[in-house]
Amino acid sequence: GEDVEQSLFLSVREGDSSVINCTYTDSSSTYLYWYKQEPGAGLQLLTYIFSNMDMKQDQRLTVLLNKKDKHLSLRIADTQTGDSAIYFCAERLNMRFGAGTRLTVKP
Amino acid sequence: EPEVTQTPSHQVTQMGQEVILRCVPISNHLYFYWYRQILGQKVEFLVSFYNNEISEKSEIFDDQFSVERPDGSNFTLKIRSTKLEDSAMYFCASTGGGARTGELFFGEGSRLTVL
Numbered sequence: 279g280e281d282v283e284q285s286l287f288l289s290v291r292e293g294d295s296s297v298i299n300c301t302y303t304d305s306s307s308t309y310l311y312w313y314k315q316e317p318g319a320g321l322q323l324l325t326y327i328f329s330n331m332d333m334k335q336d337q338r339l340t341v342l343l344n345k346k347d348k349h350l351s352l353r354i355a356d357t358q359t360g361d362s363a364i365y366f367c368a369e370r371l372n373m374r375f376g377a378g379t380r381l382t383v384k385p
Numbered sequence: 386e387p388e389v390t391q392t393p394s395h396q397v398t399q400m401g402q403e404v405i406l407r408c409v410p411i412s413n414h415l416y417f418y419w420y421r422q423i424l425g426q427k428v429e430f431l432v433s434f435y436n437n438e439i440s441e442k443s444e445i446f447d448d449q450f451s452v453e454r455p456d457g458s459n460f461t462l463k464i465r466s467t468k469l470e471d472s473a474m475y476f477c478a479s480t481g482g483g484a485r486t487g488e489l490f491f492g493e494g495s496r497l498t499v500l
Binding site for chain 2: 309319323368370
């Protein structure tokens with residue numbers, strides 16, 4: 279069946295880059311999304327990439343897509359304490375989410 | 386900016402009681418969804434709804450759950466007889482694009498606590 283996998287935790291120092299990885303199984307997904315969830319809050323769409331792209335950059339965010347390996351990553355440059363949150367990747371075809379990666383940014 | 390709104394933000398109920406969670410999707414959207422997130426766990430798909438009927442549902446969405454669009458604006462999730470394990474955050478989402486391609490807009494969620 280369709281599945282989306284992510285590592286559960288990532289800890290970085292303020293100012294470093296963060297890389298959050300995700301793998302998915304359904305190769306026919308049209309869009310792949312990254313959502314951010316702060317404590318007690320809803321899901322905020324951060325960015326997305328269309329399946330015919332391999333990279334998308336949006337300010338401090340870079341999304342890389344390796345369609346052959348069904349691997350998606352989100353890089354946050356110059357990570358700030360305000361970036362501490364849970365990050366979910368999701369594939370649009372069936373709109374399934376990964377378990378979320380909890381990013382902790384240490385000052 | 387248009388947004389999906391959900392009420393209540395938090396509801397506490399006794400086991401066995403019925404609960405209705407309400408959502409107002411973005412006005413020109415056509416596809417509606419409910420998701421559930423048990424505390425600390427992943428976001429799980431429950432059901433999608435289009436043209437006044439369920440288009441897809443997960444194995445979680447059993448007979449105790451139902452959805453309805455009672456008027457032109459609200460989209461509701463009813464849990465008939467709540468169980469302790471129904472305690473979760475419930476998210477509503479809508480899209481105006483294609484069922485499998487449009488961006489999903491999420492509400493802030495309704496937290497359900499079953500005692």
